[in-house]
Amino acid sequence: MIKINEHYTEIGNNYLFAEIARRVREYKGSHPEKTVISLGIGDVTQAIAPAVIAAIQKATIEMSDAKTLRGYAPDGGYDFLVNAILKNDFLDRGIQLTADEIFVSDGAKSDTGNIGDILGADNLVAITDPAYPVYVDTNKMAGRTIQLLPCTPSNQFVPAFPEKIADVIYLCYPNNPTGTVLTKEQLKKWVDYALEHQSLILFDAAYEAFISQPEIPHSIYEIEGAKKVAIEFRSFSKTAGFTGMRAGFTVVPKELTAKTSKGETLSLNALWKRRQSTKFNGTAYIVQRGAEAVYSPEGQKQIHAVIDYYMENAKIIKSGLESLDLTTYGGVNAPYIWAKTPNNLTSWEFFDLLLNKVQVVGTPGSGFGEAGEGFFRFTAFGKREDTIEAVGRIKTLFA
Ligand code: PLP
Numbered sequence: 103m104i105k106i107n108e109h110y111t112e113i114g115n116n117y118l119f120a121e122i123a124r125r126v127r128e129y130k131g132s133h134p135e136k137t138v139i140s141l142g143i144g145d146v147t148q149a150i151a152p153a154v155i156a157a158i159q160k161a162t163i164e165m166s167d168a169k170t171l172r173g174y175a176p177d178g179g180y181d182f183l184v185n186a187i188l189k190n191d192f193l194d195r196g197i198q199l200t201a202d203e204i205f206v207s208d209g210a211k212s213d214t215g216n217i218g219d220i221l222g223a224d225n226l227v228a229i230t231d232p233a234y235p236v237y238v239d240t241n242k243m244a245g246r247t248i249q250l251l252p253c254t255p256s257n258q259f260v261p262a263f264p265e266k267i268a269d270v271i272y273l274c275y276p277n278n279p280t281g282t283v284l285t286k287e288q289l290k291k292w293v294d295y296a297l298e299h300q301s302l303i304l305f306d307a308a309y310e311a312f313i314s315q316p317e318i319p320h321s322i323y324e325i326e327g328a329k330k331v332a333i334e335f336r337s338f339s340k341t342a343g344f345t346g347m348r349a350g351f352t353v354v355p356k357e358l359t360a361k362t363s364k365g366e367t368l369s370l371n372a373l374w375k376r377r378q379s380t381k382f383n384g385t386a387y388i389v390q391r392g393a394e395a396v397y398s399p400e401g402q403k404q405i406h407a408v409i410d411y412y413m414e415n416a417k418i419i420k421s422g423l424e425s426l427d428l429t430t431y432g433g434v435n436a437p438y439i440w441a442k443t444p445n446n447l448t449s450w451e452f453f454d455l456l457l458n459k460v461q462v463v464g465t466p467g468s469g470f471g472e473a474g475e476g477f478f479r480f481t482a483f484g485k486r487e488d489t490i491e492a493v494g495r496i497k498t499l500f501a
Pocket of ligand 1 (some may be wrong): 274349
């Protein structure tokens, strides 16, 4: 008889985006004449950089010739990409890592979800609230106990230390959904906490490329001691439009160790390598060539032009909402604007109001966790004309 993993019965359906889609479908069904604009989903809308496309095309042609064909990729990624990541994202920023501490993958969702494979079910896990849903759901799937760390205006979205000492802590900065960041001093407090309690920090830096203020850390390894306590996740998805192509990487420093119940010290780098080589067969060669081109001088220029475009959208949304006296957070170092709902509306009430009155879709904050109730997430990934139109429509609501 089949025995299922009963923890799956505790996570429920993937409610948030399905429910948004259902409400939008229903509205469109009864109002076919109306155009609905979405500032909801965190997916890209701008074409991929020409330098990346050229690299992918070249790599695809190589596949057409048996002499240049590539088959299975090396477990941790091709040297050309790993070395480009190592140099540009770390060594040039004064962070000393080595190539075998970087693991290329098909994106940060898989890695933030799969990392639990190497962690025991009895770890006490702390997760910021609101959060990218993968952290909570994958830990529930594994049956781990979770402590939520509320991030609200009352603590300036800086999580307080958990009541019980956490073994594993998820931090995501720049943050999805709140768009907020941590300063070096704030992040250092968490690194020091992890060093003191021998905890592990899982640092999701998927939005690192959107940081505009020079004092904000791009990597947790900018903090002294972090290599002993932190794994960092990165993604090409939002940085370079790879949501449909799939590439990211995870850094697991060799200094990072954990003890078995028998007191034996093991390297998390070795465990992750073992996990990946067993369950993952690499990111496509052509996609890795595309990711390599992100680091070329033309690639950098082109991706930053797209990031600037999205961040100009963020400005338009943020200043538009603020002109209506709505309180907003984020949108400066992240492509997300986290707005307080007006008149104490719940997140879903505000969603319905925007959809029904002005046909604008966003994401109800409560969908990211209890502490997101009363907030609403707008994304900057839309097309410029849609963003301007959506903000204009929201203004009419308050006129
Ligand atoms: N981490 C965060 C915080 C995200 O918001 C997302 C995507 O929205 C991801 C990870 C997933 O990134 P990827 O496309 O690389 O899987």
